[in-house]
Amino acid sequence: xxxxxxxxxxxxxxxxxxxxxxxxxxxxxxxxxxxxxxxxxxxxxxxxxxxxxxxxxxxxxxxxxxxxxxxxxxxxxxxxxxxxxxxxxxxxxxxxxxxxxxxxxxxxxxxxxxxxxxxxxxxxxxxxxxxxxxxxxxxxxxxxxxxxxxxxxxxxxxxxxxxxxxxxxxxxxxxxxxxxxxxxxxxxxxxxxxxxxxxxxxxxxxxxxxxxxxxxxxxxxxxxxxxxxxxxxxxxxxxxxxxxxxxxxxxxxxxxxxxxxxxxxxxxxxxxxxxxxxxxxxxxxxxxxxxxxxxxxxxxxxxxxxxxxxxxxxxxxxxxxxxxxxxxxxxxxxxxxxxxxxxxxxxxxxxxxxxxxxxxxxxxxxxxxxxxxxxxxxxxxxxxxxxxxxxxxxxxxxxxxxxx
Numbered sequence: 132x133x134x135x136x137x138x139x140x141x142x143x144x145x146x147x148x149x150x151x152x153x154x155x156x157x158x159x160x161x162x163x164x165x166x167x168x169x170x171x172x173x174x175x176x177x178x179x180x181x182x183x184x185x186x187x188x189x190x191x192x193x194x195x196x197x198x199x200x201x202x203x204x205x206x207x208x209x210x211x212x213x214x215x216x217x218x219x220x221x222x223x224x225x226x227x228x229x230x231x232x233x234x235x236x237x238x239x240x241x242x243x244x245x246x247x248x249x250x251x252x253x254x255x256x257x258x259x260x261x262x263x264x265x266x267x268x269x270x271x272x273x274x275x276x277x278x279x280x281x282x283x284x285x286x287x288x289x290x291x292x293x294x295x296x297x298x299x300x301x302x303x304x305x306x307x308x309x310x311x312x313x314x315x316x317x318x319x320x321x322x323x324x325x326x327x328x329x330x331x332x333x334x335x336x337x338x339x340x341x342x343x344x345x346x347x348x349x350x351x352x353x354x355x356x357x358x359x360x361x362x363x364x365x366x367x368x369x370x371x372x373x374x375x376x377x378x379x380x381x382x383x384x385x386x387x388x389x390x391x392x393x394x395x396x397x398x399x400x401x402x403x404x405x406x407x408x409x410x411x412x413x414x415x416x417x418x419x420x421x422x423x424x425x426x427x428x429x430x431x432x433x434x435x436x437x438x439x440x441x442x443x444x445x446x447x448x449x450x451x452x453x454x455x456x457x458x459x460x461x462x463x464x465x466x467x468x469x470x471x472x473x474x475x476x477x478x479x480x481x482x483x484x485x486x487x488x489x490x491x492x493x494x495x496x497x498x499x500x501x502x503x504x505x506x507x508x509x510x511x512x513x514x515x516x517x518x519x520x521x522x523x524x525x526x527x528x529x530x531x532x533x534x535x
Contacts, residue, residue, distance in 0.1 A: 149526030326514020328355025452487025
């Protein structure tokens with residue numbers, strides 16, 4: 132019984148500290164009185180928590196001119212400069228690093244080719260590359276508070292355990308613990324697309340709404356769903372495998388073993404392969420002269436009116452629209468965000484998506500539903516940083532820093 136009570140006391144402490152920090156972070160400069168008012172915490176509790184935050188250097192006092200012309204009010208704002216984190220995007224054949232301060236300002240970055248197909252290669256390489264990046268930038272690092280990693284596959288973000296990665300043999304890989312033990316800082320591990328959806332909510336295209344769906348088209352197709360300001364996760368901590376909705380029952384075999392999944396028609400390799408096949412069959416197109424065929428080139432030629440490119444991207448938009456319509460019916464979002472190189476032809480793609488959402492979802496759900504492009508898809512590591520930011524705002528990382 133006692134253990135439970137102690138746990139509850141710690142949790143209340145964490146939640147209260149997080150509530151105060153969140154208000155200062157998102158609404159600062161803000162006075163202690165306003166913090167107590169909005170958080171509905173007792174003024175004495177707010178005073179105690181703000182004192183701890185000030186002592187740890189996580190917030191600072193700023194003087195603001197009083198509107199009455201009397202004594203200047205003291206307000207609080209977050210201190211972000213000295214607290215640094217390493218954010219990592221682990222791709223299928225590369226690794227990308229960024230060093231961020233707590234405001235989300237990027238201080239350094241590095242990109243390396245990185246190939247691995249076994250768990251041990253992944254672990255050894257990740258530790259080696261991370262040590263090298265930290266050493267290269269040690270003159271920039273004041274206090275290293277966390278490491279964040281996003282990767283393709285199924286991850287339990289609460290435990291940092293990777294359960295599945297495409298093209299890699301994985302056996303319940305406890306990546307969060309490994310990083311914690313190796314670097315002696317907190318570590319957070321999550322799915323790349325869910326991380327990007329969270330980043331858009333904090334810093335990008337969906338800052339203005341609580342419910343959104345981000346759909347990413349890259350080497351595969353996936354979705355990140357934000358419900359009530361939180362990443363929506365199922366019982367196995369993963370939701371949004373939109374790439375494995377069956378679109379064409381007689382279509383190509385997918386790497387998941389089924390046939391005609393969205394990913395077999397609406398992912399960069401599938402789009403490029405489809406156009407290459409048509410060119411081989413003798414379809415006239417300005418793309419016949421392009422070598423190698425890339426998504427950028429396809430979008431560019433589509434924007435110039437090349438018929439094969441336009442038809443191919445419209446087909447992709449139609450398939451995406453049907454899959455997105457299903458998620459619209461399930462989640463009734465306020466906004467749809469599309470990420471990936473296909474947004475370079477957004478007029479063509481978005482028009483097709485919109486038409487299919489209107490045809491395949493409830494009118495009340497798709498009325499005034501904006502489809503917008505991702506603001507952050509060109510920043511590979513921002514999703515990993517978003518998980519670190521979340522851990523500050525929900526108190527998980529904040530509490531660790533206060534206890535240091």
